Amino acid sequence: MNNKLRVLVAGTGFAGQGHSDAFRAMGAEIVGMVGRTPSVVKSIAEKMNIPYSGTDWKQALIDCQPDIVSIATPGGAHYEPIKQAIEFGCHVFSDKPLTDKGETALELYELAKAKGVKTAFASSFRYMPHIQHAKQLVEKGAIGEPVEVECNSHFALERDIPFGWSHRKEDGGGRLNNNFTHMISIVSSVIGEKILALIGEVRDDLGKAPIVEGVHNFKTRRDFIPKDLNDPSLKWGESNVEWSYTVLAKIESKYATKPVSVLFKHGGLNPKYQENHLVFYGTKGAIFIEGHYGMGPLYFYDENKTWKELTIPKDIVDNQPNIEGDTERNWHYLVREFVKDIKGEPFESYQTFKEGSLYQQFIDIIRRNDNWTDVGHLQ
Known part of the structure; x- marks a missing residue:
């Protein structure tokens, strides 16, 4: 059988x-x-x-x-x-x-x-080895009480990637769906799973993209960018979703007496100047991880007020599937x-779908973009 x-x-x-x-x-x-x-x-x-x-x-x-x-x-x-x-x-x-x-x-x-x-x-980028290492360090009290988290990433995606699902809100596109879901999962895995409050701003920096036939694999879509973007016969599709976002959140943590403040800053089309990174700040130290999804290396700011690179513990390495590609x-x-x-x-x-449904409700709130207070009349 x-x-x-x-x-x-x-x-x-x-x-x-x-x-x-x-x-x-x-x-x-x-x-x-x-x-x-x-x-x-x-x-x-x-x-x-x-x-x-x-x-x-x-x-x-x-x-x-x-x-x-x-x-x-x-x-x-x-x-x-x-x-x-x-x-x-x-x-x-x-x-x-x-x-x-x-x-x-x-x-x-x-x-x-x-x-x-x-x-x-x-x-599932919460399973990155350096993210799991950060979780261990926070659990052990290495940074004291966590107080603040900073997530900063800019991808410099090609503006002329062929028009498709990633350009359309109704098809599940947008940077919140395809970047923020990973980022909030990463941070909550380290700090705590309960999101108490959030506020956000989104922008569509793209506007339009060329329509090209034959794109079936998301990973190879760059291969289909038209060589002549001024070709008068080229058709264009209109983007209706965000390519950049800024989100502030408060997260409950069993390791802290007060809610932890979190900044999520992402620009899908904008270039990075310094390495994309995540930083977990605490009352006694801090953890800095290079890479937008915690690719590493990981640096620890200790009581001597110096940054030092830490290696991934053996138990985390041994628990990782032996597979190429994050x-x-x-x-x-x-x-x-x-x-x-x-x-x-x-x-x-x-x-589970509990988190999947929560994250989608969060994204709906952020996309309303209704958090501004008009101060023009004060000037």
Whole structure:
């Protein structure tokens, strides 16, 4: 008898293939893959030795009888497939964002809870080794009481990346959905999971992008930037979502007597001058991590008022999946804990649709952009 967990994957691109590899690494069987374009999904399924491929998600649920579904499509395409999978009784692993709006994300969380299925939400850069090291240091009291966190990143994304889901709010695009979800997950993993308050400002610095056919993989979209952007026959799509954001938050922490202040500053199109970074400040010290998602190295500011680089502890290194690529390794980490939970084995706690629905509600609040106080009349 084959006791392997059966997984059906929605999405044929970088995430769909990455999720498939992660589940296979945990001994699961990828029984099918569903995509929008028949020729593409057939080709990817054959390349990955997946026995079933198709474009009809509901039919695939019936045909494949999965225990788990993995949702690896853009966020605007998540709602119906996840809802159908929950009704079918499947456990659900979903990439971020959970949906394109807080209302539907909350609905999916409540449906999953009522059905009794397990869910995982892949804002998974909290598993970066240096982030886990920072968490250990804070837990041990190395920085005293945490008081402030600073997250600063500027990506200098190409303005002429072909128009697609990332340019559209209704498709799950925007930097809040695709950067802030990771950043708030990282900070809360270190400081505390309860967000008490937030305020935010967003901007669309882009405006428009060229429409180009043939882009199927998010990771290779740069290869499709038109060589002649002045070609009069070129068509353009209008962006309707943010490419930069600034968010202030207050987070409750069991390590602090007062709420911790957090600054999230991100510019998707703007260049960095110094290295992107995260800093955790405390009453006795501080932790500085280079890289927008905590790639490292990590520096510690100690009682001698000097910064020194720290190596990652062996227990953290040994617990990391042996996978190249930060994104892929973090998927493997989360899938590992999710599968353990489903099998009834001991597991590390992980983020679920509870966090996915909360984050989407936070994003809705930030996007209202209604936090300003007009002081023009005072001048």
